[in-house]
Amino acid sequence: xxxxxxxxxxxSDPLDRGAGLTAWRQIADRIEADIAGxxxxxxxxxxxxxxxxxxxxxxxxxxRRALGTLAARGLVRATQGGGTFVEFKPLPYTIGRKTRxxxxxxxxxxxxxGELIGSAETVAAADIAEALGIETGSPVLELVTLxxxxxxxxxxxxxxxxxxxxxxIDATYRQTGSxxxxxxRHEISDYSRLSTRISARIANAEEAAHLELSRGRVLxxxxxxxxxxxxxxxxxxRSLFSADRVDLVIDQ
Numbered sequence: 001x002x003x004x005x006x007x008x009x010x011x012s013d014p015l016d017r018g019a020g021l022t023a024w025r026q027i028a029d030r031i032e033a034d035i036a037g038x039x040x041x042x043x044x045x046x047x048x049x050x051x052x053x054x055x056x057x058x059x060x061x062x063x064r065r066a067l068g069t070l071a072a073r074g075l076v077r078a079t080q081g082g083g084t085f086v087e088f089k090p091l092p093y094t095i096g097r098k099t100r101x102x103x104x105x106x107x108x109x110x111x112x113x114g115e116l117i118g119s120a121e122t123v124a125a126a127d128i129a130e131a132l133g134i135e136t137g138s139p140v141l142e143l144v145t146l147x148x149x150x151x152x153x154x155x156x157x158x159x160x161x162x163x164x165x166x167x168x169i170d171a172t173y174r175q176t177g178s179x180x181x182x183x184x185r186h187e188i189s190d191y192s193r194l195s196t197r198i199s200a201r202i203a204n205a206e207e208a209a210h211l212e213l214s215r216g217r218v219l220x221x222x223x224x225x226x227x228x229x230x231x232x233x234x235x236x237x238r239s240l241f242s243a244d245r246v247d248l249v250i251d252q
Contacts, residue, residue, distance in 0.1 A: 009039055010051045015058070023058050027066035030056075032075060035086055042088030043152035046076065071214070074244065079212045080205075090244060091149060095222070096251030097192045101147050101155070102178055110149035114177040117144040117156075117210065119170035121163060128160045131225050131236035139163040143170055145179075146210055153211045154246065157239040165234075183234075190229040197223040200243065211242050218243040 015026045031052075034040050047055075052063040067084055070076045078084045091108050105112035120142050129136040143159045159179070161169060165186075172182040183191060199221045203213050211219075219240045226235040241248075 010047050010055050013055050015056055024062050024065040027056050028069045040086045042086050043150050044086050046084045078214045090247045092249055093246040094249040094251050095196055100180055105149045113148045115146045116174045117146055119143050128236055132162055133233040141166055155239050155241045156210050157237055159237040188228050191226045194225040194227045
């Protein structure tokens, strides 16, 4: 396939009506060439259907079919009400005794960023209390976070921390964007994985919106428990990963 270069991705680019290829196939090929040529970067939002329709001189239905073909091949992803984005090669994500999102992304040459979506003081349900080694109904701080690599959402997590031990760590996380750095400010110099459980399910509407996924996409669900340098349980987390954005590696 010939690579094409466009300084303006919406500039007029008429189709070859005598090429023997359908209009939607030509559009799909040209957008694919733009992705391969670096005009559209991994994780970048593509122009809208109307902009592509104007560029190629077709209707939006034809553009929609072309984008659907690219999505089926895993080159782009369509989100609910958020547009279409370029996909990128799945990242290796190693689960071991000391799993650190920022370190794993750095090794993969990606820029990591954590965002605090919300936090609340609540009481531990039976499963959370068991994971943390505390009584059911004990106070805990619940954090909801979103983790990105090169601005592409990779995972969403819900974390429970015992109170009053970690009171205020949500504000620290908001400042640092990293639970490891937030722990360090709360006198946790080191921590490690005690247990990991992996399952899978379909993303609900809220999860799909945060992770910029189309309806029906599969999530990897990772339930984990971490302990501090003294072996005390300090963290229970449920992480949700887009199944086609990471390759899980189990480090024993």
